[in-house]
Amino acid sequence: MTSAVGTGLTEADFEKFREYFYKRTGIQFTATKRYFVDKRIDACIRAAGFDTFTSWFAALRLSDRSDLLQELINQLTVNETYFLREDYQFDALLSKVLPDVLAARGGLGRIVGPIKILSLPCSTGEEPYSIALRLLEEWPHIDTVDVEIHGADIDSEVLARARHASYGDRSLARVPKPWVNKYFTSVGAGRYQLDEGIRDAVTLHQVNVTDTAAMRAFRDFDVVFCRNVLIYFDELSSRRAAENLYGAMRPGGFLFLGHSESMSRISPIFTPSRLPEGIVYQRPTGAK
Template sequence: MKAATAPAIVQPTISDADFLKFREFFYRKTGIHFEESKRYFVDKRLIERIEATGSDSFRAYFIALRFEADGRELQQLVNLMTVNETYFFRESYQFDCLVNDMLDEVVRRKRKGSRIRIWSIPSSTGEEPYSIAIYLLERWRHIDDYEVEILSSDIDTTVLAAAERGVYSARSVANLPKHYLDKYFRRLSDNEYQISRDLVAAVDFSRVNLSDAADTRRFRDIDVIFCRNLLIYFDDLSRRLAAEAMYDALNPGGFVCLGHSESMSRISSLYAVRRFPDAMVYQKPLPGDRP
């Protein structure tokens, strides 16, 4: 008599039609468009969530995803599908431009003691907003004369939690001068450093979907926006809507910094190109100016 054998576990599959259906849904929710070249990446993560939720097929999972009330599973997917790789002082020439030129223009239109707002999106795990804070403290001569707010946002709640925890690998802090590392970090091990809690308290982290007007509407009176290497994941329509959302968030004369491979001029005619010695950035025109 043969022993009974356990039934083979059949892994869920994602058909071409499933992929297209999911891609359209995810695009509507996030503005992120997956090219066909990302098919393996998307399928792998979808299968992970199908199995994790105990669904027996893509169809069952997708129906539950579309009709869930609290959006919790969609957030799990967003956290899986977004790529977050960064490090301190990445593309630091734009931070040089911030402290050498952009902020000097910003304060010409402000009274001493008034508020300056800088928005970093996406925050990823916090390296960018903390780099901005260190640059301001160390290299901007007017830091004591104004109330500076650093806001930082991401659609991925996992990376926001990591940013607020503030623990970084040796690779992440490799570009920091040693005296900054000693001053603003506590060494936990050979490969881990924890950022000062004072710096954590200096940044206001929040979950924001740049493609959702309800999320971006609360961001106003911003003077400088760092939005680097995000728009490359959007299609033309989502990029234009993101550019308009940032335009609405900015004060007149405010600046936007994009990643080195991104160009606002190919996205929107709302902004003027500004070429400073350290970097090229984009500016919301002042009243009476033309972009």
């Protein structure tokens, strides 16, 4: 058997780890990701003060050290994002989806309860905060219709960064300069912090989209953005995630996926709708 440099993982160890991590998160790493995984496992072992993979993995599986699993999740999840990413979908939200939601909920002046929007995974907050900025600047009904925006992610570290909402130039590159001046404050070293009022208006949660029991806390969302995460799941986990998202939405609710993702390859429970800006998926009206 061959061993990885640093971690001491054998091929058998790697297979045991892959199986364990898949069962806990629904994320499956192929052999082509071995170098990526080994480096991050090594970082977890060193940070937790263990000498070997064997001792660390035993503690991870058999003890009540939930901090070990959370650190592992934080190390192994990818959180590449920036403001107004794939913003053609935000165009669709404003031009078609929100008008349809208003109509389905009774129209202006008659809507009962807030319009609820979920961003999952929200990473360091750029996506839910982008939604908030687009609504504040471009949706004419934002002053008369109550809107709730929620963000959720499996990674506790990125959620902490999302709550702080401090961003660099690269993350803000697509944000119009007047918006930066209006909604962000320079905090030095090329960093800008989002307005406290917007931060407080977005509710953040920690959840794994494949965890059916945990996802039951999410209900009655009119719009869900779940972009660029299903591609990391196998067929079974993707289907479970789709079913959990379905359960989180109102009948008639809209689901946005990433540009390289297709619900038709995962589950038939959503109805695709082609808009000028691309495809959006809808939970059928009247569906239980």
